[in-house]
Amino acid sequence: MTKFTATDKKDTRSGFGAGLHELGKQNPNVVALCADLTGSLKMDAFKKDFPERFFQTGIAEANMIGLAAGMTIGGKIPFTGTFANFSTGRVYDQIRQSVAYSGKNVKICASHAGLTLGEDGATHQILEDVGMMKMLPDMTVIVPCDYAQTKAATIALGSHVGPAYLRFGRPVWPVFTEGRPFTIGKADVMIEGKDVTIFANGHMVWQAIEAEAKLAEKGISVELINLHTIKPLDVDAILNSVKKTGCAVTCEEHQINGGLGDSVAQVLSRFQPAPIEMVAVNDSFGESGKPTDLLKKYGLSPDNIVAAVEKVLKRKKG
Amino acid sequence: MAQPDFDKLKKLATQIRRDIVRMVHGCQSGHPGGSLGCTEYFVALYFHIMKHDPKFNMDGKGEDLFFVSNGHISPVWYSTLARAGYFDVKELATFRFLNSRLQGHPATHEKLPGIRIASGSLGQGLSVAAGAAQAKKLNGDDRFVFCLMGDGEQQEGQVWEAAMYAAHNKVDNLIATIDYNGQQIDGPVKDVLDLKDLKAKWIAFGWEVQEFNGNDLKEVINGLDHAKALAKKGKPVMNLMKTDMGSGVDFMMGSHKWHGVAPNDDELSRALAQLEASEDY
Numbered sequence: 001m002t003k004f005t006a007t008d009k010k011d012t013r014s015g016f017g018a019g020l021h022e023l024g025k026q027n028p029n030v031v032a033l034c035a036d037l038t039g040s041l042k043m044d045a046f047k048k049d050f051p052e053r054f055f056q057t058g059i060a061e062a063n064m065i066g067l068a069a070g071m072t073i074g075g076k077i078p079f080t081g082t083f084a085n086f087s088t089g090r091v092y093d094q095i096r097q098s099v100a101y102s103g104k105n106v107k108i109c110a111s112h113a114g115l116t117l118g119e120d121g122a123t124h125q126i127l128e129d130v131g132m133m134k135m136l137p138d139m140t141v142i143v144p145c146d147y148a149q150t151k152a153a154t155i156a157l158g159s160h161v162g163p164a165y166l167r168f169g170r171p172v173w174p175v176f177t178e179g180r181p182f183t184i185g186k187a188d189v190m191i192e193g194k195d196v197t198i199f200a201n202g203h204m205v206w207q208a209i210e211a212e213a214k215l216a217e218k219g220i221s222v223e224l225i226n227l228h229t230i231k232p233l234d235v236d237a238i239l240n241s242v243k244k245t246g247c248a249v250t251c252e253e254h255q256i257n258g259g260l261g262d263s264v265a266q267v268l269s270r271f272q273p274a275p276i277e278m279v280a281v282n283d284s285f286g287e288s289g290k291p292t293d294l295l296k297k298y299g300l301s302p303d304n305i306v307a308a309v310e311k312v313l314k315r316k317k318g
Numbered sequence: 319m320a321q322p323d324f325d326k327l328k329k330l331a332t333q334i335r336r337d338i339v340r341m342v343h344g345c346q347s348g349h350p351g352g353s354l355g356c357t358e359y360f361v362a363l364y365f366h367i368m369k370h371d372p373k374f375n376m377d378g379k380g381e382d383l384f385f386v387s388n389g390h391i392s393p394v395w396y397s398t399l400a401r402a403g404y405f406d407v408k409e410l411a412t413f414r415f416l417n418s419r420l421q422g423h424p425a426t427h428e429k430l431p432g433i434r435i436a437s438g439s440l441g442q443g444l445s446v447a448a449g450a451a452q453a454k455k456l457n458g459d460d461r462f463v464f465c466l467m468g469d470g471e472q473q474e475g476q477v478w479e480a481a482m483y484a485a486h487n488k489v490d491n492l493i494a495t496i497d498y499n500g501q502q503i504d505g506p507v508k509d510v511l512d513l514k515d516l517k518a519k520w521i522a523f524g525w526e527v528q529e530f531n532g533n534d535l536k537e538v539i540n541g542l543d544h545a546k547a548l549a550k551k552g553k554p555v556m557n558l559m560k561t562d563m564g565s566g567v568d569f570m571m572g573s574h575k576w577h578g579v580a581p582n583d584d585e586l587s588r589a590l591a592q593l594e595a596s597e598d599y
Contacts, residue, residue, distance in 0.1 A: 031456070055452070055487075063445045063479035070385075070449020073434050074377050074457050078449075093439050094476070098446055102426045102436045 004190065004209050006174030010147035012203075013111040013168050017042025018147075019154025020079055020109075024050045027077065027158055033068055034081045035061045040170075041081035041111050061086045065094040069104045077158065078106050084113035084167055085126040092132055099163045100136040107157045108133075109166045114253035115281070115298055116171045116203055116291040125286040131258020133165040134231045140164040140184060141231040143252075143260075145205035147175045149228060152182035160184055167202065169253075171291045174206050177226075185229045187237035193223035196309050196316075197241040199264050200251035201227050204279070204300060208251050211305035220309060230263055238267050247275040247316040249308045253300060256280040275315035277308040322366045322539050330401060331361045331535065333595040335566045337397035337410055340598065343586040345414035348422065351576035352468065353394035355499050355532065355561035359466070360398040362538040367546075369461060372403035374431035382461045383450055385435060387443020388468035388497065389423040390578065396420050399432040400599075407599040441474025443467060444494060448484045448554075451492040462549060465494045470502030473511050478523070484554040485524030493545045494525075495557040497532065501574035517558055525556045532559035567592055 023030045024046050032046050033055040047054040057064040061082055068078035080087065087110035088095070099106045110129065117125045134141045140162060144150040150168045157164055180188065190205070191212055200208040205226050212222045223241050227234065242248050248268065250261035261278035268274050281298050295301055334357050342348040364370065368382040375381075386395055393413065400407040405419075412418035419428040423438030435446050447465035454461060471477060484492055496516070504510050513519070520527045526548045530541035538559070545555045563577065564570030567589045570581075581589055 052456070057483060058479075058486075060476075060479035060483065062441075062476040063448075063483055066442050066445020066476065066480065067449035067452070067483070069435060070446035070451070071453045073383065073446075073450045074379065074453030074459070076453050076456065094442055094445075097436050097439045098442050104435075 004176040006176050007178055008147070008175040009172050010175050011170060011172050012144060012147055012150040013040070013170060014042045015144070015147035015150030016109055016111065016154050016166070016168055017045060019151040021045040021049065022155055023158040024053065029075055029077050030079065030158060031055065031071055031076045032079045032081065033057055033064050035059055035064050035086065037082050041109070043081050061091050062094050065091045065106070066098050068106045069098040069102060072104045072106060079109050080106065081109050081111070083124060084110035084129045085124050088129040088132050089126060096136060100139050103138065104163060105161055107164050107166060109154070111168055112170045113167045114169060114202070115286045115294040115300070116169050116253060118171065118291045118294065119288050121288040122285040127255045127281050127286065128258060129167060130230060130254050130260070134263065138162060139231065140229070142184065142229050143167045143201040144228050145202055145226055146173060146177050148178040149182055153228065156182060156184050169203060171203070173203055176206065176209070185232045185234060187234035188226040188228065189223065189237065189241070190226050191222060191224040193221035193245065195221045195245060196313060197223045197225060197245045197248045198251060198305065198309070199225050199227045199238070199248060199260065201230065201260055202253050204251040204253055207295070207300065207302050208305055210302035211309070214302060214306050215309055220313070222309065227260060230260055233263050233267065235267050238264055239272050242268060242272055242274050247312045249277045249279060249305065249312055251279040251305055254280055256282055275312050277312040279305050279308050324535060327361050327365055327535055329595060330365060331357045332593050333597055334361065334394060334397045334401060336590060336593045336595050336598060338393040339567065339581060339586060339589045341393045341397070341410055341413040342580045344411060346580045347414055348393055348580060349390040349578045350393065350581070351501070351563040351570060351574070352388065352391040352497060352499065354567060354570060355563045355565045356391055356394050356466065356497050357566065358535045358538045359495065359532050359559060360394050362535065362542055363464060364398050364402045366539055367542045368464065372431070374404060376434060378434070379457060379459055380461060382464065383434065384464045385443045385447040385450070386424060386466050387437055388440065388466060388471050389437030392420070392422065392424050395424060404432040405430065410599045440468070440471045441476040444477055444480035447494065448480055448489050448492055451489045452487070454491060462546065463492050465492065467494065467496050469496055469498045469500065469513065470507055470510070472496065472513050472516065481520065481523040481525065488552050489554050490550050490552050492554040493549055493557070494554065495559050497561055498558050499561045499563040501563045501577065503574065503577050505574055520556045524553060526553040527556045527558065529558045529560065532561035533565045
C-alpha cells in the first residue's frame with residue numbers, strides 16, 4: 001500500500017509561481033495580470049523574465065478580469081493573479097459575463113484562500129469561492145493539494161481551453177505529490193482501501209493522509225481520493241470507489257455549502273445513495289489566528305476527519 | 319480612404335432605424351431609444367471608418383475591432399451587422415425570440431458573427447476593449463479598437479478603473495465613445511446621478527478628448543477620422559458624442575420614456591411613416 005511522506009515543505013502559491021514561469025518559457029501567448037500582489041502571488045519570476053507579457057493592473061480587480069477577457073481576443077492566454085476573495089466575490093459579475101458566458105480562455109488564479117490564510121482574518125479568508133465558481137456553466141474549478149500539484153495544475157491550464165479557476169493558498173505545507181501524474185478532471189486515487197472513501201482536496205489532502213494513518217492503526221481501511229478538480233467532476237471515480245467502500249467522507253477548506261462535499265453528495269444521492277459525512281466549515285466566517293489552530297477550531301483537523309469516518313462507518317452498518 | 323457616399327449612408331441609417339423599431343415591435347421588448355440615437359455612429363463605423371471582414375473571425379487580427387459596452391442597444395448593432403453582411407437580414411425577425419442567435423443583449427454564446435464578448439451588465443466593455451487593444455500591440459497589429467459606452471454607464475466604477483489603466487499604460491490604439499444623450503432609465507442623468515463635467519473628468523484621467531454631434535453623419539465621420547489622427551500618440555482617445563435618444567422618430571425623442579419600451583401597432587406605423595426606406599427584412 002502506498003504511504004505518503006512529506007519530501008519538502010513549501011507554499012502552494014509558490015507552485016503557481018513556478019508553473020507560471022515555466023509556461024512563460026513554453027508559450028509566448030501566455031500573459032499574466034496582477035492586481036498589486038505580485039510578490040504574494042509569486043509572480044515575480046514571470047514579471048522579471050517576460051516583462052512585456054506582465055500587466056500590473058493596480059488595485060482594480062474588475063478591470064483586470066475585463067482586460068484578461070479582452071486579451072483572449074487575439075489569441076493570448078491570460079492568467080490573472082490576486083487573493084481568492086478578490087478573484088471571485090469581488091468580480092463575480094465580471095467573470096460571469098465577460099469570461100464564463102463569453103467562453104473566454106481566462107485562467108483565474110487565486111491565492112490566500114480559506115482559513116489557512118491565517119492572521120489576516122475573515123475579511124480575506126474566503127470560504128465561498130469554490131461554490132461561486134462551480135455554479136458558473138463551463139467553468140473548470142481546480143483545488144490542488146501541494147506545491148507540486150499546484151505547479152502541475154498551472155502548467156496543465158496552459159494547454160486547457162476555456163475559463164478556469166485555480167485555488168491555492170498561503171501557508172508552507174507538506175509536499176507529497178512530486179512526480180505524480182496530474183490530469184485536469186481525473187481524480188487521483190492516492191491510497192486504496194475498502195471500508196470508507198475519503199474525498200479531499202487542497203490543504204485537506206494532507207490532513208486526510210494523517211487521518212488515514214490514525215485510522216489504519218484502528219484497523220480501518222481507508223481509500224483516499226484526491227479530488228483536485230471539482231468541475232468537471234470525475235463521477236466514475238466517485239461511484240467506483242463508493243461502490244466498493246459503501247460510504248464517504250469529504251474534506252475541504254470551504255463552507256459546507258457549495259463546495260466539494262456538495263458535489264460528491266449530489267453524485268451519490270443521484271446515482272448510488274450511501275452515507276456521507278462532510279468535514280468543512282459549518283456555515284460560519286473565520287477569524288485571525290495561526291493556520292493550524294484555525295483548522296482545529298473550525299473542525300478541519302485530522303482528528304475531525306477520524307471522527308467523521310467513525311461516524312459514517314456506524315451509519316453504514318446501520 | 320475613399321470619400322463617404324453620404325446619400326448611400328443616410329439611406330442605410332434610415333433603413334437601420336426601420337429595422338430597429340420593427341425588431342422591437344416584433345417581440346414587444348427591447349431598447350429603441352439608445353439604438354435610434356446611435357444609428358449614425360454605427361453606420362459610420364461599419365460602412366466607412368473600420369476595416370473589418372463580415373466573414374467573421376473572433377481574433378480579428380489585422381482588422382479594427384468594436385466592442386459595445388452598453389449592450390442593451392443591441393437592435394442597432396444587429397441591424398448594422400446584418401446590413402454589413404455578417405448574417406442574413408431575415409434573421410433580424412428572430413430578435414429576442416426563443417432559439418435565436420439575436421439575444422436580448424449581445425452574446426457570443428450562440429455564435430452570432432460580429433459579437434466578440436457578451437455585454438449588458440454595464441461598465442465592463444472598456445476593460446475588455448483595453449485588453450484587446452493591448453493584445454493587438456503584443457501581436458504587432460496596428461489596427462484600432464473601438465468601444466461604445468452609455469452616459470448613464472459612467473456611473474459604474476469599473477469604467478474609471480479602465481480609464482485610469484488605459485491612460486497609465488498608453489493604450490493609444492483605443493478609441494472610445496460615450497453616447498451622451500443625457501438620459502437613463504429612471505430619468506435625466508443629471509437628476510439620477512449627475513456626471514458633472516464629464517469632459518474634464520476624462521481629460522483629468524489622461525485621455526485625449528473630443529466632442530461631436532452623433533446625429534449628424536458628416537460630423538460623426540469627421541469626428542471618428544479625427545479620433546484616428548489623435549490616436550497612437552501616447553493617449554487613448556475619448557469621443558463625447560452628443561445624441562438625441564430616439565433620434566429619427568419624433569415622438570420617441572427628448573425623453574427617457576423610450577429607453578426600454580416597445581411601440582404598439584399604431585406607434586410602429588407612425589414611426590415607419592417617418593422613416594422611408596425600401597429594403598425591409
